Amino acid sequence: MKTRTLLLAAMLSPIATGAMAQANRNQFPQQGGEALYKGICQDCHMPDGRGAEGAGHYPALAKNPKLAEPGYPISVVTQGLKSMPAFGGAMSDQQIADVVNYVRTHFGNTYKDTVKPEDVKNAR
Amino acid sequence: MTDFANEKLTRRSLLTAIGLAGGTAAMYDAMLSMGYAANSDFTGPITLQGNAKDASVVILGAGIAGMVAAYEMRKAGYKVKILEFNNRPGGRNWSLHAGDSYTDIGGTTQKVDFAPGQYFNPGPWRLPYHHQGILHYCKMLNVPLESFVMYNNAALVHSANAFGGKPKRFREVAADYEGHISELLAKATSQNKLDDQLDKDEKDGLLQMLKSWGALDKNYEYRKGDQSSDFRGYDVPPGGGLQAGPVPSDIMPRKELFNSSLWNALYFPKQWDFQGQLFQPKGGMGEIGKAFGKLLNGVIQYDCKVTNVHQDETGVTVTYIDSKTGGAPKTEKADWCVNTIPVSVLSQIPMNVGPKMRAAIDSLPYLPAVKVGLQFKRRFWEEDDNIYGGNTYTDQPIFNISYPSHGFFEKGPAVLLGAYIYRSGMRVYNFEALSAKEQIEAALEQGSKIHPQYRAEFMNGVAVAWHRVPWTLGCSGLWNDALREKHYADMCAVDNRIVLAGEHCSHLMAWQEGSVLSALDAITRLHKRVMSA
Numbered sequence: 313m314k315t316r317t318l319l320l321a322a323m324l325s326p327i328a329t330g331a332m333a334q335a336n337r338n339q340f341p342q343q344g345g346e347a348l349y350k351g352i353c354q355d356c357h358m359p360d361g362r363g364a365e366g367a368g369h370y371p372a373l374a375k376n377p378k379l380a381e382p383g384y385p386i387s388v389v390t391q392g393l394k395s396m397p398a399f400g401g402a403m404s405d406q407q408i409a410d411v412v413n414y415v416r417t418h419f420g421n422t423y424k425d426t427v428k429p430e431d432v433k434n435a436r
Numbered sequence: 437m438t439d440f441a442n443e444k445l446t447r448r449s450l451l452t453a454i455g456l457a458g459g460t461a462a463m464y465d466a467m468l469s470m471g472y473a474a475n476s477d478f479t480g481p482i483t484l485q486g487n488a489k490d491a492s493v494v495i496l497g498a499g500i501a502g503m504v505a506a507y508e509m510r511k512a513g514y515k516v517k518i519l520e521f522n523n524r525p526g527g528r529n530w531s532l533h534a535g536d537s538y539t540d541i542g543g544t545t546q547k548v549d550f551a552p553g554q555y556f557n558p559g560p561w562r563l564p565y566h567h568q569g570i571l572h573y574c575k576m577l578n579v580p581l582e583s584f585v586m587y588n589n590a591a592l593v594h595s596a597n598a599f600g601g602k603p604k605r606f607r608e609v610a611a612d613y614e615g616h617i618s619e620l621l622a623k624a625t626s627q628n629k630l631d632d633q634l635d636k637d638e639k640d641g642l643l644q645m646l647k648s649w650g651a652l653d654k655n656y657e658y659r660k661g662d663q664s665s666d667f668r669g670y671d672v673p674p675g676g677g678l679q680a681g682p683v684p685s686d687i688m689p690r691k692e693l694f695n696s697s698l699w700n701a702l703y704f705p706k707q708w709d710f711q712g713q714l715f716q717p718k719g720g721m722g723e724i725g726k727a728f729g730k731l732l733n734g735v736i737q738y739d740c741k742v743t744n745v746h747q748d749e750t751g752v753t754v755t756y757i758d759s760k761t762g763g764a765p766k767t768e769k770a771d772w773c774v775n776t777i778p779v780s781v782l783s784q785i786p787m788n789v790g791p792k793m794r795a796a797i798d799s800l801p802y803l804p805a806v807k808v809g810l811q812f813k814r815r816f817w818e819e820d821d822n823i824y825g826g827n828t829y830t831d832q833p834i835f836n837i838s839y840p841s842h843g844f845f846e847k848g849p850a851v852l853l854g855a856y857i858y859r860s861g862m863r864v865y866n867f868e869a870l871s872a873k874e875q876i877e878a879a880l881e882q883g884s885k886i887h888p889q890y891r892a893e894f895m896n897g898v899a900v901a902w903h904r905v906p907w908t909l910g911c912s913g914l915w916n917d918a919l920r921e922k923h924y925a926d927m928c929a930v931d932n933r934i935v936l937a938g939e940h941c942s943h944l945m946a947w948q949e950g951s952v953l954s955a956l957d958a959i960t961r962l963h964k965r966v967m968s969a
Contacts, residue, residue: 337860337861337862337863338861338862339862340862340865340866341866342866350869351865351866351869352865352866352869353869354869355804355865355868355869355901355903355904356541356903356904356909358542364541364542364543364904364906365541365906366541366781366905366906366907366909367521367741367742367759367777367781367906367907367908367909368780368781368782368783368784368785368909369784370541370909392801394780394783394784394798395779395780395781395783395784395801395802395909395910396801397801397802397804397914398801402862
């Protein structure tokens with residue numbers, strides 16, 4: 313069934329080149345916290361993690377106390393929150409752990425506890 | 437395959453399966469390709485029956501939905517006021533011209549250095565003939581429309597992994613697929629391999645059709661020659677006088693073509709949304725918003741950032757600050773409220789509605805999308821390549837190049853759409869995360885693979901990544917079937933004195949027609965409530 317649904321998705325999708333391409337293009341290729349942050353997160357949270365303000369806002373990650381408990385960023389990245397899209401389907405446990413660890417150790421954040429892929433797996 | 441063919445798949449179960457397998461992006465692609473996301477049910481202008489007797493309404497947002505609501509409600513006797521975040525009408529109905537500038541939410545300002553008369557539509561850019569709602573308002577506002585060229589046989593199809601990365605003309609790709617498929621089907625038919633499905637008359641009819649439709653020769657084969665070149669084009673086209681006769685062109689080998697992904701582009705002209713005739717306003721899509729803004733002169737208050745929406749038994753109070761300077765909060769009071777603020781933004785604004793509408797507002801992610809406009813010194817696509825309007829597709833991240841549908845044969849600089857990225861899976865987010873400068877550079881780099889003239893002819897460009905647009909935080913509501921089932925009705929329902937409207941309250945995701953139809957439906961229901969109050 314799984315093979316067939318992937319194939320169907322590929323058939324219906326105008327720029328896929330096959331089931332494999334379809335699977336790949338819905339996964340982020342970036343590996344490692346920095347590459348993931350720069351490839352995705354900085355779009356809204358800005359390269360320096362300060363967030364941004366317009367009619368609505370993107371929260372700052374720099375010195376954000378909500379990052380103290382790692383379960384919170386894991387949940388937001390995986391499940392999304394309001395205008396923040398859910399990226400759980402597009403990133404592996406390892407990728408989510410890496411990007412959460414990156415955010416929690418940069419932009420003035422100095423949390424010492426490290427998130428492991430198993431923590432992400434359990435939170436899914 | 438037998439298993440697949442026999443399985444009864446409804447459109448909904450298929451979409452659910454795709455959603456599970458491929459995530460939201462795949463689902464959105466699939467929904468677009470199935471035409472599920474865009475059906476206009478516009479049946480004509482509405483008349484709100486019964487005089488509202490000076491009941492007042494505050495409308496949040498001067499985009500298409502907000503201005504349609506304001507115009508129609510004013511006509512029905514309402515006192516109408518619109519609060520708008522920007523200092524112009526239109527919202528996502530927006531064109532950038534020479535002298536304009538755009539500052540994204542990160543504070544990056546791009547100055548638009550186009551030649552006079554040139555423009556770029558960061559948002560909507562085409563109006564299908566069956567979007568009769570938005571077309572009605574164009575007519576009403578006397579916004580002149582011209583043809584939008586969606587499909588051009590001379591435009592290009594490109595895959596980095598096929599034919600050495602050399603782009604092919606649409607006419608060549610279409611003719612060769614249809615030719616090869618016709619030959620195969622003709623063979624199967626005449627070799628009696630389809631006898632369990634076709635009787636003799638059907639076989640004769642099919643063969644006759646395939647010969648003509650697929651440009652097959654007298655042996656029912658797709659070969660280099662006059663028939664195939666009449667569809668795919670000649671190496672040397674027919675000339676006059678003593679010039680050489682026509683020289684037919686080589687067809688693409690079946691194996692290489694079938695192993696490529698070029699077929700993906702053929703889907704566009706077939707899809708209902710993109711079938712001719714399509715239109716565009718002369719001078720840019722933003723002309724609709726401008727004309728609407730003029731019509732509603734005095735009704736719209738600009739530079740208002742809404743910070744709170746509060747309703748009670750006496751009315752609705754909207755609190756706002758100056759979107760540029762901040763300052764002391766002000767309030768606007770009315771009996772009713774039509775709220776067209778994109779829910780990506782609205783989810784952050786306190787508003788006392790019931791838990792169901794709140795859950796709906798908080799549930800909807802917004803589509804990522806990037807558009808890049810590039811100005812070149814001359815129309816090399818016309819002058820060198822005989823491409824007059826239309827769209828080129830590539831499997832590179834830029835996805836879509838679109839040539840201007842206006843100003844044909846003009847000398848001097850011209851702007852084309854150098855990238856339109858929204859249906860490339862997660863690559864869209866990666867492209868959005870680049871800086872505007874990097875986006876323009878990527879559009880140039882990838883576009884050069886298709887048009888080698890790019891680098892020498894380039895003048896300047898503008899890039900708009902929709903998640904960084906300060907007043908939408910994304911391109912459009914990104915519904916999928918599961919979300920829609922759970923939240924859509926609650927999103928659209930009237931909550932006491934407040935009703936939401938906009939493309940996010942429609943089945944026409946990202947289309948202006950969705951904004952029009954949503955507004956008309958929302959105010960019709962609100963008005964009914966007002967009349968019965």
